[in-house]
Amino acid sequence: MSVWALGLNHTTAPLDLRGRFAFALDQIAPTLQSLRSSFGSGSHPQVEAAIISTCNRTEIYCASEHIALDHTFGWLAQSGGVAPALLRSHAYTLHDDEAARHAFRVASGLDSMVLGEAQILGQMKDAVRAAETAGALGSTLNQLFQRSFAVAKEVRTATEIGAHSISMAAAAVRLAGQLFEDLHQTRVLFVGAGEMIDLAATHFAAKDPKSIAIANRTLERGEKLASRFGGEAMHLADLPARLAEFDIVVSCTASTLPIIGLGAVERALKARKHRPMFMVDLAVPRDIEPEVKALEDIYLYTVDDLAQVVQQGQANRQAAVAQAEVIIDAGVQSFMHWLGQRGTVPLIQQLNAQADEWRAAEMARARKLLAKGESIDAVLEAMSRGLTQKMMHGAMAELHAGDAASREQTAQTISRLFLRKER
Known part of the structure; x- marks a missing residue:
């Protein structure tokens, strides 16, 4: 039995290319069905598969009797509508022990933009549940991911890899504080109501801004999140008309197209008499049109723009990284031993x-x-x-x-x- 993985992340591919391969959680099941059916019943039957898709990465993990990296690569390129050569120049491919080591490092937060961040572990667990629900997860990948979670737990328990970690949300608050002298006087709008917005709203609410609003496609979900912070909820359709009211805009939705366009921001600036606006686009694909960044009085940051901020203090955790790598190496050896034994199961039977x-x-x-x-x-x-x-x-x-x-x-x-x- 062989395991292989391929993907692209914040270190190998620009934001817009990553956006071509972003899959919302509710898209995972049909996408996995498409991938597995593409193998057919010929030379690659019974392929196990799982997809991890976050703002920083999209990765496909597969397991079968024979490695089929080229086929998987071609399928991914086609699904994103890009030339295979372009995807190959920004992607990485791994198999067997390399794939296992990568999965363990991702789960442990060692491969994240924010070194040691814990959010990726929850995202991986969601991806595994989605693959299991879709019937795409077999015993080999299930073993790989369960061991990934166990290794991640040991890394966080035995090392200080998560100490002093600066989250994306905390980085956004820090940058906003550099633009506005007093965040207590700002009005903040959050677009979306998912996990990332929840985290960002928690960080900004700690600064006690003048007001908080949640704009979401589903008003009920927006109201539920807004009530936690004493804020208001509004329909996403009302956003263009009310954009000028806010000093800070943080957006992260699952939309496949930008929902805040250049024209809407230009009108908002005019209504604000060109008072500055701080905007953070945490979505992949983008929620805010990239041309907005060129406007005067607009300070727009994407997930990639936050990289320099979140990397501060990383040197303090290098000792913890070394400890974590030792734990991961042991985990990889254990998994490969288990995988090797799997080949003798038919003979034993x-x-x-x-x-x-x-x-x-x-x-x-x-x-x-x-x-x-x-x-x-x-x-x-x-x-x-x-x-x-x-x-x-x-x-x-x-x-x-x-x-x-x-x-x-x-x-x-x-x-x-x-x-x-x-x-």
Whole structure:
């Protein structure tokens, strides 16, 4: 059994390219079905698959008898509508121990833009649940991810990898504080009501801004989040008309197209008499048209723009990283040992079946002898002799077959299997 992975992340691909391969959680099941059906029933049957898609990465993990990286690569390029050569220049491919090590590092927060951040672990668990629900997760990938979660837990328990970690939300608050002298006097709008917005709203609310508003496609969900922060909720459709009211705008939705356009921001600036606006686009694909960044009095940051801020203090955690890598290495070795053993499972099953067949035959023969009145000792002797002969027949036949070299090799193997001393 082999495992392979391919993907692109914040270190290998620009934001707009990552946006071509972003899958919302409710898209995972049909996407996995499309991927698995693309293999067909020919040379790659029974392919296990899982997709992890966040603002910083999209990764596909697969498992099957034979590695099919090229096929998976072609499918991903087609799904994103890009040339395979372009995708290949920004993607990475991994297999077996490299794929396992990568999964363990991702789960542990070592491959994140924010070193040691914990959010990716929850996102991976969501992805695994989605794959399991879609019927795409088999025993091999399930084992890989469960071990990933166990390794991540050990890393966070045994090291200080998460200490002093600056989240994307905290970085946004820090940047906003550089633009506005007093965040207490600002009005903040959050667009969306998902996990990232929840986290961002929590950080900004700690600064006690003048007002907080949540704009969401589903008003009920927006109201639920707004009530936690004493804010108001509004329909997403009302956003263009009310954009000018806000000093800070943080957006993160699952929309496949920008929902805040250049024209809407220009009108908002005019209504604000060009008072500055701080905007953060945490979505992949983008929620805010990139041309907005060129406007005067607009300070627009994307997830990639926040990278420099969140990397501050990383040097303090290098010792923890080294400790984490040791834990991950041990986890990889354990997984590869398990994966290697999986290859002998069919043989073990065949041996057990053969042994059961021999045992059943000798038991049937013994019952017949007992029914004829044979003594128990004679029956036991015959049964033990019959089992021994059946077990030794193949080995004895091999010892008399082949040339001298093959007989010598067979003799060493049989000696190791049958003549080893019990410890």
